[in-house]
Amino acid sequence: MPEVNGPEQQANPAQPLGAGMVTALVGFTSSFAVVLAGITAVGATQAQAASGLAALCVTQAVGMLLLSRWFRMPITLAWSTPGAALLAGTGVVAGGWPAAVGAFALTGALIVLTGLWGRLGALVAAIPVPIAQAMLAGVLVPLCLAPVEAVRSSPAVVLPVIAVWLVLTRFAPRWAVLAAFGTAAVGAGIAIAVRDTPLDAGSMIPALQLTWPHWSWQAVIGLAVPLYIVTMASQNIPGTAVLGSFGYRTPWRAAMTVTGIGTVLGAPAGGHAINLAAISAALAAGPSAHPDPARRWVAAFTAGGCYLVLAPASAALVTLVAAAPAGVLETVAGLALLATLATSLTGALADEEHRTAGVVTFLIAASGVGFLGVGAAFWALLAGLLVRAALSRPRPVSPG
Template sequence: MLRPVSAGIISGLVAFTSSFVVVLAGLEAVGASPAQAASGLLAVSVLMGLCSMLLSLRTRLPITVAWSTPGAALLAATGAVDGGWPAAVGAFVLVGVLIVLTGLVPALGALMARIPTPIAQAMLAGVLFQLRLGPVLGVAANPLAVAPVIVVWALAQRLSPRWASPLAFLAASVVIVVSLTAAPSPSAAPPLLPAVELTVPTLTVGAGVGVALPLYLVTMAAQNVPGVAVMRSLGYEVPWRASMVTTGLGTMIGAPIGGHGVNLAAITAALAAGPEAGEDRQRRWIASTASGVVLVLCGLGATAFAQLIALAPEGVIPAVAGLALLGTFVASLRSALAEPEEQLPAGVTVLIAASGIAVAGISAAFWALLVGLALGALLRAGRRTGSAHSG
């Protein structure tokens, strides 16, 4: 019993502390106020904990649910949305609907599977590019505050890579506390108790096409599909329909509270489903259940975490976010360029997504995906024609 519980606690702590900064940054980028962003962090944390517990208890499988860190990074790169924060919330609801439909309608899942993996991963790599500059720009702007965070992260990568991002956040917290000791005391204590901020969803064409569609594709390509693959490699078959319906409904419920969505865990999936959760494979579901409890408790501290982030010196938080996304950026870039025949359209996709341009109120991620798919189709048609003529 002890090993599954301890593995679950580690899984929950790593899942939350490694990238909650990215979640807050993404929500504020698409129009959320600090209070609304804290509410969104509360929503996704509690919901991914509850969904983890529900799926684990129902299936007796170590299924863990997470927020989409790549999805949050996409929001941070997208910026202001046509229609403001209510339209972004409407896009989150639409993503939940699409995920539910993916579980219920096999044809939709088959359609998603036809999108070339290099193009989807290239879009993600381009989206992450600007955020990856955070450590570089931060150390140039504020070296005394940012350099210790980078050093701690680098040493952790050498000694215990799993804890690199959480330890970088811990180092950032120390930097924040030290900086506050030299600052005048605030006249009033900031709010620390969890608070829910409700938003009535609306939906615009720009938000639907420029936010919902890329967010859905990133969630599927970078979270749900790899999450199933990780679990399969560990000998577990994830119930696809139940998982998609559960996480899709969770996304729809959390959207009006500010959450951008929940999905199957990919990076942290092995923490609760691997050997560290005990030799008895039939009892590893206890680890994912314990992870869910930890995530709910972390979510209740969302307002306090958001307040801590708001007090950070210049450059510290972008550096933490950039370091948290480095592994995802490298993996997506490697996957994008893995197939020689797809390298050119994938490269174009990366460049357009990294540009951050918005045309007709629609984000660069959508245009990157559209151009990459079109160029890839054109080149494949040309190769088929050439092969037919040579035959």
């Protein structure tokens, strides 16, 4: 990418460093609660959840350091937030936590294969956007209802969190979830002090908890396949589009190889999936990172370094969350996902011709009802595709 010369580009050399720190801070605080909720839902213990969060931080950090430095582009990575929401909606699969770990590893292998084999990528891209969005929206509904339910169980802590989130959403939306998390942390700290709840200092020491993967067909179909589709459709493809909107051509094969291998390596430690960043990508790739597009890679590189710093804090964070009043973690996660839910519903129902298929997909995914040991997300996707095929009208053939 050509360098843009001029005094403006040299005015603030620390600008991309600050942008990278903000990218990491916003990316971590805005969705770590979703990740913890998802990993815990599929059977992880407190220690395994902390290990998974740390593994995700490390693998995406290394990926950002490699990709941004090698290609001199602001290529930022993230954990799969929609994928974590999918885990929370799926729950424990046949085979328990080891089977979930096996599904994570298989997801990573599929991502690598997508980068190496163009036909698989084309097959994923051929899944109608309304169906994929409807499946994601259905999975998100129970999580987004959590703040409502938490008001009943812990109103003294949850109501201030919601109030702060609402005010910041109005005046500074980028920091709304971060402020909500800060309010939740203060409220939880006060509640812990009042109850005189002892904290296990030993559990705050960072440590990786490795689990040998196990594969069951229920976990492969009900978890790995939906996780792969959601990660590709809701993260990797939009992430490529975000970079493209700022004039960068994503090195697709390298990005899929790095994120796929990172997912495979992080799976035994509890990491579910890493991918190209979508929403937070604009923080490092946009003009706010640096006026010169050729210097914005420094922001992504800095974000990677920040995630390495954040990784050891995962154990302490999980310990504090576990000691907090019921519903606090779920409240932060639900508030963080409201915007994603709104986007998914819009995408699912915007096309009038396929709206019925979208509604069917949404309802089945939101029901949480699985069959044959396979979660609702897979059946929602299958039903949506069948209904769409049954109701699609053949296009008229133009004469001549």
